[in-house]
Amino acid sequence: MKPPEPDHQLFERLRAGQEQAFVALYHRRQPALYRFALQMSGSAPVAEDIVQEVFLALLREECGYDPERGSLVAYLFGIARKLLLRQFERRRLDVPVDTGGAEEGRFTEPVDASDPLADLAARERVEALRRAVSSLPRRYREVVVLCDLEEVDYAETAAALRCPIGTVRSRLHRARLMLAGKLREERHGGASIPAWKAARCAI
Amino acid sequence: MNCEEYWNDMAGPEPEEDFDAHLAACPSCAARWAAGRPVAAGLRLLAAEMKNVSAPPRVEAHLVRAYRERYRRSVPPAGEARRWWAAAAAVLLVAGALWTGVRQPPPSAVNSGLAAVAASEEEDAAFVPLPNAAGSPQDDDVDLVWVELPRSAVTALGMPAGDDSDAEGVEAEVLVGPDGMARAVRFLN
Numbered sequence: 001m002k003p004p005e006p007d008h009q010l011f012e013r014l015r016a017g018q019e020q021a022f023v024a025l026y027h028r029r030q031p032a033l034y035r036f037a038l039q040m041s042g043s044a045p046v047a048e049d050i051v052q053e054v055f056l057a058l059l060r061e062e063c064g065y066d067p068e069r070g071s072l073v074a075y076l077f078g079i080a081r082k083l084l085l086r087q088f089e090r091r092r093l094d095v096p097v098d099t100g101g102a103e104e105g106r107f108t109e110p111v112d113a114s115d116p117l118a119d120l121a122a123r124e125r126v127e128a129l130r131r132a133v134s135s136l137p138r139r140y141r142e143v144v145v146l147c148d149l150e151e152v153d154y155a156e157t158a159a160a161l162r163c164p165i166g167t168v169r170s171r172l173h174r175a176r177l178m179l180a181g182k183l184r185e186e187r188h189g190g191a192s193i194p195a196w197k198a199a200r201c202a203i
Numbered sequence: 204m205n206c207e208e209y210w211n212d213m214a215g216p217e218p219e220e221d222f223d224a225h226l227a228a229c230p231s232c233a234a235r236w237a238a239g240r241p242v243a244a245g246l247r248l249l250a251a252e253m254k255n256v257s258a259p260p261r262v263e264a265h266l267v268r269a270y271r272e273r274y275r276r277s278v279p280p281a282g283e284a285r286r287w288w289a290a291a292a293a294v295l296l297v298a299g300a301l302w303t304g305v306r307q308p309p310p311s312a313v314n315s316g317l318a319a320v321a322a323s324e325e326e327d328a329a330f331v332p333l334p335n336a337a338g339s340p341q342d343d344d345v346d347l348v349w350v351e352l353p354r355s356a357v358t359a360l361g362m363p364a365g366d367d368s369d370a371e372g373v374e375a376e377v378l379v380g381p382d383g384m385a386r387a388v389r390f391l392n
Binding site for chain 1: 235238239241242243245246247248249250252253256257258259261262263265266267269270271273274275
């Protein structure tokens with residue numbers, strides 16, 4: 001079977017005026033970008049706008065993507081993130097349901113290693129997790145959405161977020177613990193033990 | 204390796220071999236790591252549930268339009284080019300046909316596309332088949348082109364030109380076939 005054409009080749013062809021390459025790249029990358037924007041903003045219209053703006057950016061003369069400097073995926077998510085941050089600043093969309101002081105480095109640490117999802121039905125589990133993800137502070141939410149939900153690898157996530165790969169790893173783990181804590185709270189009606197001081201990232 | 208180094212350096216979905224030793228030796232980190240596992244599993248479920256979520260088709264439609272605008276500005280789409288050529292041809296053909304004073308009885312049957320367009324119009328003014336439209340191929344693919352013609356064109360077709368004969372011209376709509384030939388004309392004023 002013929003391997004799929006690499007992103008950077010599609011990019012070159014679309015810049016040469018080949019519409020099929022543009023459409024192919026759109027179909028390949030749009031769903032993950034849309035879901036990322038949707039999870040981050042919580043708004044379908046905003047997610048649509050972000051996807052549109054990301055791909056319009058590819059058409060501009062001063063597009064700025066250089067295959068030598070990184071993957072197109074990281075570039076696209078990077079633009080989407082930048083646009084989202086702009087949206088957050090403009091519309092103050094980034095209002096988590098409950099930050100619980102997590103932005104300050106405090107989060108609920110599990111008391112034991114038992115599965116906090118064990119006694120929830122599968123559907124409820126997913127819904128609870130969805131709520132928990134959207135209530136994460138932005139910097140933790142974005143790594144969860146990119147790495148865990150969209151399976152973007154750590155290196156590309158780091159490139160998109162413009163931070164070291166170690167930061168992605170540590171944020172991701174912290175985010176998972178926050179999620180476990182949030183699910184535990186939901187299950188037990190809010191009991192939590194604030195602990196662990198999270199390292200702040202410069203970005 | 205202490206706990207901080209462990210979590211800062213390794214926080215992937217599964218422990219790497221180098222870090223297994225720390226987990227084995229540190230019950231606290233082992234518990235934390237185990238606590239994160241079911242969340243990772245739940246996230247996989249959530250990801251699977253959202254797999255088919257994507258932007259609505261209107262986003263793609265808008266982007267494709269933008270792409271064409273950006274990359275094909277100098278080369279208009281075939282349909283658009285044809286429309287402009289048809290407009291130019293229509294003016295020449297209508298004017299030419301009327302100037303030569305060719306008077307033929309209107310064709311008994313106007314082609315189906317022409318008839319369909321004409322029938323859809325609810326205005327009083329009807330399309331008048333042009334002499335050169337007789338025997339034109341039957342097709343539905345006609346373009347409607349707006350033109351301005353000399354007032355004499357109205358009288359050439361045997362229609363009243365109206366009182367304001369000093370006016371410069373009359374607006375008309377011309378049906379143009381895919382061959383670029385004008386089929387019928389309708390005067391708008």
